[in-house]
Amino acid sequence: MNKTALEACNLSWGPNGREVILHETSFKVGAGRILGVVGANGAGKSTLLRLLYRYYRPRTGQVLVDGEDIHAMGAKAAAQRIAAVLQEQPTDFALNVREIVALGRTPHRSGLSGYGARDAEIVTSALSKLDLCGFADRSFGTLSGGERQRVMVARALAQEPQILILDEPTNHLDIRHQLEVLTLIRGLGLTIITSLHDLNLANTYTDDVLVLSKGHSLAFGPPETVLSEELITRAFHVNARIERLEPSGENHFTYHL
Ligand SMILES: Nc1ncnc2c1ncn2[C@@H]1O[C@H](COP(=O)(O)OP(=O)(O)OP(=O)(O)O)[C@@H](O)[C@H]1O
Numbered sequence: 001m002n003k004t005a006l007e008a009c010n011l012s013w014g015p016n017g018r019e020v021i022l023h024e025t026s027f028k029v030g031a032g033r034i035l036g037v038v039g040a041n042g043a044g045k046s047t048l049l050r051l052l053y054r055y056y057r058p059r060t061g062q063v064l065v066d067g068e069d070i071h072a073m074g075a076k077a078a079a080q081r082i083a084a085v086l087q088e089q090p091t092d093f094a095l096n097v098r099e100i101v102a103l104g105r106t107p108h109r110s111g112l113s114g115y116g117a118r119d120a121e122i123v124t125s126a127l128s129k130l131d132l133c134g135f136a137d138r139s140f141g142t143l144s145g146g147e148r149q150r151v152m153v154a155r156a157l158a159q160e161p162q163i164l165i166l167d168e169p170t171n172h173l174d175i176r177h178q179l180e181v182l183t184l185i186r187g188l189g190l191t192i193i194t195s196l197h198d199l200n201l202a203n204t205y206t207d208d209v210l211v212l213s214k215g216h217s218l219a220f221g222p223p224e225t226v227l228s229e230e231l232i233t234r235a236f237h238v239n240a241r242i243e244r245l246e247p248s249g250e251n252h253f254t255y256h257l
Contacts, residue, residue: 002030005191006052006163010061013051022047024060025217027210034185034192036206036223038199040236043212045195046087046167052193053084053165065163079107083156084165089148093141097151100140101126104158126157129184145172153181157188166194170201199253203227211235224251 006029014020022044029035037045050056052063054070063070070078083104090100104126105119127133130150135143140151149172156164164185170178178198182205185192196202202209203223211218211226213235219226232240238255245252 002032004028005031005033005066006193007064008052008061009064011048011051011058011063012060013047013056013058020059020215022051022215025210026061027217027220029191029193029208031191032189033207034194034205036202036209037193037195037212038197038202038209038235039212043235044215045212047215048212049084049165049167049193049195053082054078076107079159081161082163082165083159083161084167085149085152085156085169086167087171089152090140094139096137096139097132097143098123098127098136100151101154101158104155107159122160123158126154129157130154146174146177149173150177150181153185161190163191163193164188166192168195168197170196170198199227199232203251203253227251227253
């Protein structure tokens with residue numbers, strides 16, 4: 001296995017004074033690998049991701065990035081290592097697309113240092129990777145849901161993180177843009193942790209999956225090993241069937257009640 005980029009050790013969380021929502025969960029993500037977090041509505045996927053991008057402080061356990069506890073480092077140091085693309089989008093609708101993407105450079109500024117030529121280059125490169133150069137001067141509020149989602153991925157890339165966390169990155173995207181965004185993030189060489197509802201996409205685009213059910217980790221490992229008909233049935237309360245597609249030999253999942 002590649003060097004461990006992120007390790008979750010006995011991680012759990014619940015609101016103060018209330019019951020635990022995410023029970024103790026441990027896993028490792030190798031550098032450059034893609035982990036898909038899957039599970040039914042309310043299984044705890046977003047809660048886990050919030051712990052990983054340092055929005056929640058764990059009730060127990062730690063999140064280690066390159067062996068360092070992200071809750072023991074400052075917010076800025078953590079933001080230089082981890083970027084997140086969330087389902088909630090910014091409300092600064094008046095900013096244009098280039099300005100929103102440029103916000104990704106914030107953790108790299110120090111003191112009074114301004115926005116320099118290198119920052120501009122990184123922003124332009126992120127816009128171009130997401131096919132957004134034609135939108136650079138449009139105000140964010142005038143974009144479609146899918147275009148906004150691509151802007152948020154570009155902002156995260158401008159942050160130059162080691163680890164990219166995405167909460168349902170294919171939401172709002174048409175099927176072509178779903179495939180494009182997942183192909184793009186796969187080609188970035190970053191360590192990626194993403195929640196995904198579509199098990200066929202998780203099967204094709206991830207190296208490992210973590211299956212959550214009611215706040216518990218049910219299984220972790222390569223999708224072709226972990227995503228069995230029994231496990232999908234248990235985690236999603238549906239009857240699942242796996243067919244093998246020819247000539248690719250890939251698994252294809254179908255479900256019924
Ligand atoms: N701050 C909170 N206070 C109380 N309950 C919460 C809080 N955050 C999440 N929950 C509850 O914890 C459970 C897990 O929520 P979470 O958003 O992590 O699920 P999810 O797997 O991301 O679901 P979905 O697929 O619907 O987005 C849900 O029942 C949710 O209502």
